[in-house]
Amino acid sequence: MKLVIQGKNIEITDSIREYVNQKIEKAVNHFQNMTTEVDVHLSVARNPRINTKQTAEVTIYANKTVIRAQESSEDLYASIDLVADKIQRQLRKYKEKQQKKTQTQPKTGAVIHEAPVVEDLIGDRTPELPTEVVRMKYFAMPPMTIEEATEQLQLVDHDFYMFRNAKTDEINVIYERNHGGYGVIQPRNGNGHTNHTNGKTAQNVEAVTDTSTVS
Template sequence: MNYRFVTRGFDSSPAIEHYLEKRLEKVDRVLTDEEVISAEIKAEKDAVNYVLKANLNLKGNTIIVQEKDPDIYAAIDRLCDALEKRVKKLKSSMRDRGRTTSQREVVSQHSEDILEVESEESLEIAETKRIPLNIMSLEEALLQFKTMNRQFFVFRNSETNELNLLYLKKDGKVGLIEFVD
């Protein structure tokens, strides 16, 4: 599989790129080229650590993994291990989903349960990401939400064609917000 490797804050060497390719072979064994739309690895050097971020766009799913370490090789090891684990978990969940029908644990809640902000001055945008808005069923969105290990997930519901937001509540349950025109 072809990975796009981008660095910022330092220059990559052929040795680093070769090591990364070698470590990603474990992920390549789990995925096929037909399943992958794009794969990108970004590496940045901050004051102390190397921050590596992998973004795999698969057909119907996105996997994002980030790892930090002062040693670039250790960061690559941790990133590749975490990426392989996520891919295997996603593939296992997709296989299991075909065998059984999962129960809907999604509860519609009011938006005031989402976020309590102490002061407006503390809010600022730290990062901006552009991701495709996927059209999927609620069941597929739940699966994606669980594999991404994030606080929220936005998608277009294939049954209603409306925007929906899945979010992780403080009690560990999943909430659903359905946006209505």
């Protein structure tokens, strides 16, 4: 298992490196057979008006799946403890789902409610981009279904997840809706429609009967 430790606004001392190794190795001890690489990113956000925020982020690459967890506190070692516990729970959850898939036949009764996306998402606001790109990430995008993308969203600990739709071969974004359920953003062509035959630009995944794939 490859372990990479990086820091931002912080020096990765030998004691910090040893502590990270100890905690992460313990967290993935029972999952090393499916773990190929673990990336740990430690950072300190200094703001004179608030207490120093120290963040530990762990990204695990397991069987072509990305599992991510992040925790912050006023103490770096406490953040490492919290994120190690969280990533262990994420790995256990992922392993249980994989075992369930191999033990039972997957169900196909997923109920997907579709709704058009709002035409004007920003209203009278002026779109603004950050003055500089502070971080870039690169991920493989194998084709997957919406149900599989929902699983990935739950594993990466983000509000959204970008994926290549296996049905349309287009880049889609699935996200958590404020009022529950999930939404899917799809690109549309020059006719104002998606290349999908339903002509919609978004989908709300609100009810799923396949408990073996989405929880």
